[in-house]
Amino acid sequence: MRIPGELCLYDERKHLAAFVAYPGNKAMVIFIAGLTDGLFSPRYFGPMAMAFHAQGVTCVQPILSSSYNGFGTSSLDQDVAELDTLIDFLSQHYHPHCIFLIGHSTGCQDAVTFFRKGRNATLIRGIVLQAPVSDRDFLQSLPRAQERLEKARSICTTQGPETLLNGELFTSVFPVLTARRFLSLAERLGDDDMFSYDLSDEELQSRLRHMRNVPTLAIFSEKDEAVPKHISYPELSKRLCNVMGATGYMLANANHAVNNSEECTRELIEQVVQFIDKVYSSTSE
Structure with missing residues (x-):
């Protein structure tokens, strides 16, 4: 799919670029992809950007240091800092009066973390979480999960948190990963652990309750292959939405x-566009 737009270098020091689809609108949506994703992935980005354009909204997809396989040596805090830099750039060059975030998969953790820690968090008018799933629940469902976790803990302690994990035990799951990032994804209450089935209501509150301060749409996929079969996704989705004060939708x-x-x-696109349009219209009145 060919998408008209502008490719911008928003961080010259890190050589990070962002694609601004159909520029010229005063409402902007920043799309944050998931692990291993890069420009124009997932595939619905193009049709979604076109649908937004028809509603007078510009869609932006940044390349972060964590894009593609960079997630293995990055962190949520680093993503937040780079998203702040992106918003600084967009504010200076495009002057949007309304900014939204859409997270896909682990991009949901980025959106949640940004709204809690981001320097520009007060500029965010709404957030969409598409496929907010637990990396820990998924990793625990894989063979040798406990062995993998214990090995990563040992390496983190004896060799340091930035040690790259190698060997078939780890590379069969992730191609490039530090001990620190693996534990963030796989350990209970690690930095990335926000949507896990076994988290108590109090633990979910501590990680998600700030989302009550922004209109949020959480979209779940009924056949999400990242959710282990023993987990009741409808039940989990209701718990997550209750904590966040979010509108939930099951595809x-x-x-x-x-x-x-x-x-x-x-x-999916219809639900997202309707939500953004509704919130945008209410903030423009």
Whole structure:
């Protein structure tokens, strides 16, 4: 798919770029992709950007240091700092009067963390979380999960948190990963652990309750392959929405990246665009 837009260098020091699709609108949506994703992934980004354009909204997708395989040596805090730099750039060059965040998969953790810690968090008018799932729940469902976790803890202690994990035990799951980032993803109450099934209401509150201060739409996929089969996703989704004060929507028959059917993709985009349009209209009045 060809998407008209501008490719901008928003961080010259780190050589980080962002694609601004259909520039010229005063409302901007920043799309934050998940682990291993890069520009124009997941695949619904293009159709979504086109749908936003029809509503007078510009969609922006940044490349972060954590994009592609960079997630293995990055962190949520680093993503937040780079998103702040991006918003500084957009504010200076495009002058948006309304900014939204959309997170996909681990991009949801970025959006949640940014709204809690970001220097520009007060500029965010609404947030969409698409496929907010637990990396820890997924990793625990894989073979040798406990062995992998204990080995990473040992390496972190004896060799240091920035040690790259190697060997088939780890590379069969992630190609490049430090001990620190693996534990952030895989350890209970690690930095990335926000949506896990076994977290108590109090633990969820400590990580998600600040989301009550911003309009939030959480979109879940009924057939999400990242959610282990023993977990009741409908039950978990209700708990997450209750804590965040979010509107929840379950996409029937959709997978994690919502790329298994055109119908699911259309439904996703329709829900997201309607939410952004509703919040944008209310803030413009």
